[in-house]
Amino acid sequence: MDLKRRMQECDEFFRLPELAHLVPQRRRAALEQLEQTGGYLQTAEEILIGAKLAWRNHARCVGRKHWRSLKLLDARRVRSARDLAEVCWQHLQMATNGGAIQSMITVGPPRQPDGREFHIINSQLIRYAGYRNGDGTVIGDAANIRLTEFATELGWRGAGTPFDILPLLISTPDEPIQWFDIPPELAREVELEHPEFDWFAELGLRWHALPAVSNMNLEVGGMTYPLAPFNGWYLGAEIGARNLSDTNRYNMLPLIAEMMCLDTGSERNLWRDQALVELNRAVLYSFRRAGVYIVDHHTVAKQFCDHVKREEAEGRACPTDWTWINPPISSGLTPTFHRYYDPPDLDIRPNFVRRDFSGDGGI
Structure with missing residues (x-):
């Protein structure tokens, strides 16, 4: 990002209503320092306000109603x-909060004027390994094969199970990439069972409690923070209708359909749909039983529509990517499906911006 663009973002940031309580000299001092040195020191208050607004501005998030709670x-x-x-x-530890998940962001050092930076290579703080077998099959999460292979090259060794938690890989300007095993007591997991099917628990499925995204930059007031993991809480369909169901992830629907004795001979039998619903029931049931907060797609869709109405009442646009805020299951049954939204604004700041992974071998 060129300095002119950063200066503009800095100026606009300090003119936002949320920062109206600051003295005018603060904006001028920040602009002067940014122009002279290529950066400036933001206060913790400014970063927190910026991070909240980044959440509010992010067009792909359906959970934005709670942006003030960060x-x-x-x-x-x-x-x-x-x-x-x-x-x-x-x-x-703080975000998991014993299962009463609270939204948090950790902000590390900003990108340096010379472009050097601190960042996390993993897409989330907690991710499961994926191991490619010689016959083309995969054990674990196929989405993380390259990251698993990269961690292995660095010296990490997994147990080879479907749910090995990958180490955290951190890149700094003055060190080689380091990996750190996540303390087991901090990576809370939920073992999945079904409210009616006794055999479901025998599948050995599980998922981690906290979705902490770590592959996005936080851009606030002309400053970029590449190390900025943040979390809300899981939408059940993220786990049940994507992570465990996608054919390029765990692909569990054929096995669940078999265990349900469904006729899988024809797509017209809608066996995938039946298996998908029961898998999602199991996710919601298991998280609730384990005391870990999770939200269903019907509830979060209503919450998002309430958020849009509130934003409109405040005179603000709510840039929204329709393809992301609708759930991957029963979309037509949710209120988010049946309306139009303000088009996504990719240049709105503050915001969370997907990081370029070219420096990490494309991981």
Whole structure:
């Protein structure tokens, strides 16, 4: 991002109503420092406000009704990969919160004027390994094969089970890439069972409690924070209708259909749909039984429509990517499906922006 664009974003940021309580000199001082040095020191308050607004502005998030609830863990002074890993463990503990998930963001050092940066290579703080077999089959999460192979090249060794938790890989300007095993007590998982099918628990399915995204930059007021893992809580369909169902992930629907004794000879039998519903029932039931907060797609869709109405009442646009805010199951039964939205604004700031992974071998 060129300096002119960053100066413009800085100026616009300090003119936002949410920062109207700051003295005018603060905006001028930030602009002057940014122009002279290529960066400036934001206060924790400014970062937290910016992160909340980034959540509110992010067109692909259906959970934006709760944008005001975000909490900040300020890690900008940390300089080593090991210390950054310790901060991430703190994030996991605080955000998981015994199952009463709370939305959090951890912000590390900003991108330096020379382009060097601190960042996490994993797409989320907690991810399952994927192992490619010689016959083309995969054990574990096929989406993470390349990351698993990369971690293995660095010296990590997994047990080879379908749900091995990958280490956290951290890149810093002055160290080789470091990997750190996530403490088991911080990676809370939910073993999946079904409210009616006793055989379901024997499938050995599970999922982690916290969806902490770690592959996006936080861009606030002309500053970029490449290390900025953040989380809300899971939408049940993310796990049941995508992670465990997609053919390029765990692809569990054929096995579940077989266990349900469904006729899979024809797509017209809708056996996939039946299996999908029961898998999603199992996810919601298991999380609830384990005391871990999760939301269903009907509830979150209504919450998002309420959020859009509130934003309209405040005179604000609500940029929305229709293809992302509708659930991957029973979309037509949710209120988000049957309306239009403000088109996505890819240039709106503050925002979370997908990071370019070219420096990490395309992982």
